[in-house]
Amino acid sequence: MPDVRAAVLPDLTGQVALVTGAARGQGRSHCLALAEAGADVAALDVCRDLEVPRYPLGTRAELDEVVAEVERRGRRAVPLVADVRDPDEVAAALAAVEAELGRLDVLVNNAAVVTSAPFWELSEQQWSAVVDTNLSGVWRTTRAAVGLLRRAPRGRIVNIASTGGVRALPEFAHYVAAKHGVVGLTRAMAIELASGGVTVNAILPGAVDSPMLAGLADELGLTPQDVHKRWLHDQLLVEVIPPEEVTGALLWLLSDAARHVTGHCLAVDGGALAR
Ligand SMILES: NC(=O)c1ccc[n+]([C@@H]2O[C@H](COP(=O)([O-])OP(=O)(O)OC[C@H]3O[C@@H](n4cnc5c(N)ncnc54)[C@H](O)[C@@H]3O)[C@@H](O)[C@H]2O)c1
DSSP states (O other): OOOHHHHTSOOOTTOEEEEESOSSHHHHHHHHHHHHTTOEEEEEEOOSOOSSSSSOOOOHHHHHHHHHHHHHTTOOEEEEEOOTTOHHHHHHHHHHHHHHHOOOOEEEEOOOOOOOBOGGGOOHHHHHHHHIIIIIHHHHHHHHHHHHHHHSTTOEEEEEOOGGGTSOOTTBHHHHHHHHHHHHHHHHHHHHHGGGTOEEEEEEEOSBOSHHHHHHHHHHTOOHHHHHHHHHTTOSSOSOBOHHHHHHHHHHHHSGGGTTOOSOEEEESTTGGGO
């Protein structure tokens, strides 16, 4: 009889994890927890502001701080400055993972951006930025990583989608379309990778306390409290979710207890999807 308590906490000693969007927010929390679970961590972020969104993105200083925190936990860490919209930068990042860490066991596709407007007011630029980062970036990064993941004894891919991946929210049509795409991609990749022993799952966060929510508030000319009210009125548990609780779901998906879980979407959403 397997030890269930041991099985729900992953032991990632000797493994390597790559997290995109790693400089801050949920990505940062994932990197630190992966290191605590024993993994060496490749932390990837664009580390510069873009035309879309208007709010500031992660910085090189924040990425370096994540690297220092991983190293403080006794693990190796590699900072990777790359844009998940750029195939060459993504390919170079994966080449650096192989060269510096030698393998890849876990890929967490977390990088994303958000803007908000009725769909008829979205610019070409807003549409492209959100779809190319949030959906195509997941495909592009996984395509570049799949060779290494297949070589791992038990490769794991976790895509960070959103409750917007399975239902619509007004004034986020591009984000909703991209996140629905991530859910479909998760299922398609799970089917194609099952014979290689790689599991592919998605997490659907609700309203998470991160710079993305604060940035969105700024973009809409609202206070973070107003944005919280707007997003939270749907949740049964009306609280902003700490990033560490999304990390908790990630760790479970990486654990032995979840060995046979693939193609699944796990909501950490305060019950929003129950409505
Ligand atoms: N915050 C929420 O309420 C919420 C809710 C549901 C889902 N999510 C999802 O959770 C994930 C993490 O979001 P967060 O809340 O930590 O946001 P965040 O804005 O704090 O972090 C996102 C990180 O991604 C990086 N990034 C953006 N574009 C990139 C690109 N082209 N290439 C590489 N890196 C890039 C940013 O620099 C930033 O460090 C995202 O997939 C997001 O869609 C967030």
